[in-house]
Amino acid sequence: xxxxxxxxxxxxxxxxxxxxxxxxxxxxxxxxxxxxxxxxxxxxxxxxxxxxxxxxxxxxxxxxxxxxxxxxxxxxxxxxxxxxxxxxxxxxxxxxxxxxxxxxxxxxxxxxxxxxxxxxxxxxxxxxxxxxxxxxxxxxxxxxxxxxxxxxxxxxxxxxxxxxxxxxxxxxxxxxxxxxxxxxxxxxxxxxxxxxxxxxxxxxxxxxxxxxxxxxxxxxxxxxxxxxxxxxxxxxxxxxxxxxxxxxxxxxxxxxxxxxxxxxxxxxxxxxxxxxxxxxxxxxxxxxxxxxxxxxxxxxxxxxxxxxxxxxxxxxxxxxxxxxxxxxxxxxxxxxxxxxxxxxxxxxxxxxxxxxx
Amino acid sequence: xxxxxxxxxxxxxxxxxxxxxxxxxxxxxxxxxxxxxxxxxxxxxxxxxxxxxxxxxxxxxxxxxxxxxxxxxxxxxxxxxxxxxxxxxxxxxxxxxxxxxxxxxxxxxxxxxxxxxxxxxxxxxxxxxxxxxxxxxxxxxxxxxxxxxxxxxxxxxxxxxxxxxxxxxxxxxxxxxxxxxxxxxxxxxxxxxxxxxxxxxxxxxxxxxxxxxxxxxxxxxxxxxxxxxxxxxxxxxxxxxxxxxxxxxxxxxxxxxxxxxxxxxxxxxxxxxxxxxxxxxxxxxxxxxxxxxxxxxxxxxxxxxxxxxxxxxxxxxxxxxxxxxxxxxxxxxxxxxxxxxx
Numbered sequence: 001x002x003x004x005x006x007x008x009x010x011x012x013x014x015x016x017x018x019x020x021x022x023x024x025x026x027x028x029x030x031x032x033x034x035x036x037x038x039x040x041x042x043x044x045x046x047x048x049x050x051x052x053x054x055x056x057x058x059x060x061x062x063x064x065x066x067x068x069x070x071x072x073x074x075x076x077x078x079x080x081x082x083x084x085x086x087x088x089x090x091x092x093x094x095x096x097x098x099x100x101x102x103x104x105x106x107x108x109x110x111x112x113x114x115x116x117x118x119x120x121x122x123x124x125x126x127x128x129x130x131x132x133x134x135x136x137x138x139x140x141x142x143x144x145x146x147x148x149x150x151x152x153x154x155x156x157x158x159x160x161x162x163x164x165x166x167x168x169x170x171x172x173x174x175x176x177x178x179x180x181x182x183x184x185x186x187x188x189x190x191x192x193x194x195x196x197x198x199x200x201x202x203x204x205x206x207x208x209x210x211x212x213x214x215x216x217x218x219x220x221x222x223x224x225x226x227x228x229x230x231x232x233x234x235x236x237x238x239x240x241x242x243x244x245x246x247x248x249x250x251x252x253x254x255x256x257x258x259x260x261x262x263x264x265x266x267x268x269x270x271x272x273x274x275x276x277x278x279x280x281x282x283x284x285x286x287x288x289x290x291x292x293x294x295x296x297x298x299x300x301x302x303x304x305x306x307x308x309x310x311x312x313x314x315x316x317x318x319x320x321x322x323x324x325x326x327x328x329x330x331x332x333x334x335x336x337x338x339x340x341x342x343x344x345x346x347x348x349x350x351x352x353x354x355x356x357x
Numbered sequence: 358x359x360x361x362x363x364x365x366x367x368x369x370x371x372x373x374x375x376x377x378x379x380x381x382x383x384x385x386x387x388x389x390x391x392x393x394x395x396x397x398x399x400x401x402x403x404x405x406x407x408x409x410x411x412x413x414x415x416x417x418x419x420x421x422x423x424x425x426x427x428x429x430x431x432x433x434x435x436x437x438x439x440x441x442x443x444x445x446x447x448x449x450x451x452x453x454x455x456x457x458x459x460x461x462x463x464x465x466x467x468x469x470x471x472x473x474x475x476x477x478x479x480x481x482x483x484x485x486x487x488x489x490x491x492x493x494x495x496x497x498x499x500x501x502x503x504x505x506x507x508x509x510x511x512x513x514x515x516x517x518x519x520x521x522x523x524x525x526x527x528x529x530x531x532x533x534x535x536x537x538x539x540x541x542x543x544x545x546x547x548x549x550x551x552x553x554x555x556x557x558x559x560x561x562x563x564x565x566x567x568x569x570x571x572x573x574x575x576x577x578x579x580x581x582x583x584x585x586x587x588x589x590x591x592x593x594x595x596x597x598x599x600x601x602x603x604x605x606x607x608x609x610x611x612x613x614x615x616x617x618x619x620x621x622x623x624x625x626x627x628x629x630x631x632x633x634x635x636x637x638x639x640x641x642x643x644x645x646x647x648x649x650x651x652x653x654x655x656x657x658x659x660x661x662x663x664x665x666x667x668x669x670x671x672x673x674x675x676x677x678x679x680x681x682x683x684x685x686x687x688x689x690x691x692x693x694x695x696x697x698x699x
Contacts, residue, residue, distance in 0.1 A: 159637030280516040292510035299505035
C-alpha cells in the first residue's frame, strides 16, 4: 500500500536504516526489540509468552545432546535393551515406543529436527519469494503475468498435497532426509512471500522516490535493493513467524504420512505419531501424547509471536501504548519547535509521538 | 462506473475467462511434476513383478513410450473429456476412484465445515465484539491451540479418550463392518445410502463413526475462522456507519448482527475459498488417522505403490475441484458485495 498524501511513515518503519550512528548489530538488535517496546496489552503478553516458549524450545534444540538422556535412535544402554512400549518411569520419563526408543529423547531430538527444517525452508522461501516478488513487481509485463499465474496456481493447490508429492518425488532421488523435507516445505511457502512482496512492489514502483532514483540513472538492481527492498519487506516478519508455525505442522504431517524424514536420519515428531497410531486404540497413551504436545507447544509459541507482531505492526489492528506527553511548565515561554528539530524527532525511533488508535 | 447489471455480468465473464489459463497452468504443473519423476511410470509401479517384455508392452499400451509433447497433449485432451486416466497397478479408472471413495471424503469435509462454521462464527463474533476482554483472550487461545494441534494428534487423543478409555464412540472406517457389509451401496455416500435404504440403525452407526473425524478436522479450521471473523468484525466495528448505528441507540447485539456482520463476512467468504486447500490437506491426514475410506487414503495407497498414473489423475481432479470452488466463491462474493464487481 502506498503512503497516502506523501506523509512520512517514521513510526511504522522499523528503524533499520534510519539510525546511522549505531553499529550494524546494534541496529539489528533495536529493530528486533522495537515491537516489544511498542506493544501493549494483550499483544504484549502474547509476544512475551510466545517468545519465552519459542526460546525455551530453541534452547532445548541447541542443547539436545545435553538434555536428552539417550541418542535419537538408541535402543539400549549399558548392554541392556530398552523395554518395548514401557509406561513412563524414572528411567524413561516419557516411556518407550514400539521400536523401543526412549520417547523423551525422541521428543528432545525432534525439537532440533523441527527447528532445523523450518529454519532452512523459511530462509529459502523468504529469499526466493522476496527476490521473485521484487523482480516480478518491478519489471512487470509478461514476466510478471507468468510468475503470478504460476504462483497463484501453487498457492491455490492443497499445500499438504503439494508437499507430499514433492517429498515423494525427491525421496527417490536424494533420500528422505532434512533437505528433502525442507525443499518440499519451501515450495509450499514461496508463493505467500511472492504475493506479498510483488503487490507492495507494484504500488511502490510508481512512488516519487523511485521515480527520482530512476531519473538520476540508478540501475534496476540498485533501485530494487536500495529503494524498494526495505519498503516492501515490512510485513514479511509477521508472515514468516506464522509460516514457521505452519511449517512445523506441515513437516509433522509429512512425517505422519511416511513422506517426511526417515527414522534413520533424525528423530521427527510426525513419524513418531505415525508409529503411535496402533497404540492409541490399545490404551498406550504416552507414545502419541508427548511428541504431539511438543508440536502443539512449539506451534503455539510461534503463533503467539506472529499474532503479537501482527497486532503491534499492522496499522489496521494496532493499539499502541499512549506515550506520556510532557507539557511545558506554566509560565515558561511557549516552545516553537523549529523544522530541523521536528525531523530529528521524527527519526528518533525511541520516542515517536503517537496517539492510540 | 458501468451500469450495475452489466458490470456483474462482465465480472463473471472475466472471472470465467481467467479460469482457462489457471487450469492450464495447474495441469501443466501436475504433468511436469509427475514426468520429472525418475524412470518411467510402468516400471516404477510394476518393475520386478512382471517380465521385461510385459512391462514394455504395457508401457506401449499406456503410451509412455511416445514423445513428451504427445503425452502432454493426450493428458490435456483427456482432462477436457473428463478422462483422468487409468491406474497402473490395479487398472481402475481414476473417475471410479472418485465415484467409490469420493463420497466418504465429501461426507467428512462437509461435516467438518459444518462443525467449523457452527463453532467458529459465533466464537469469532463474540471475541471480535469484546476485544481484549477475558473471553476474547480465551477464545483466541482456543483458536490458536486448535490450529496448533495437528489433526492426527487430536485424532489420536480423541481415540485414546473416547474409544479406548471411555468406549463412547467407535472409530475406524465409516461404519462397523457388519453394517457396511449389509448396506446396499447406491450413491457411495454412506449416510445417504442408509437414508435411501431406510435403515435407521445404519444411519446412527454412520453418524457415530463420523463424529470424531468431523470434529477433529472441523476444529483445525475453526481456529482460522475465529481469527478471521474476529479481526474483520473488530475492523468493521470501527467504521463510521457502525458508530452511527450505535449513536442512534440501536442495541449492540443488533448492531453486530444486522449492520457489521454482513460486511465483516465479505473478506471471510474470500478466505473461505483458500481454506478449501487446508480442508483437503487436513482430510488426507484425518482419513489416515481414522482409516476413513476416502480419496485421500486412496491417494496414499497409490503413492506407496509408486503408481504415478493414479497419483497424477487424483491430483488433477483435486486441482480442478479447488479451481471450481474458488470460482464459485468469487461469484458468490460478487453477488453479495457490489464493491467486488469494480
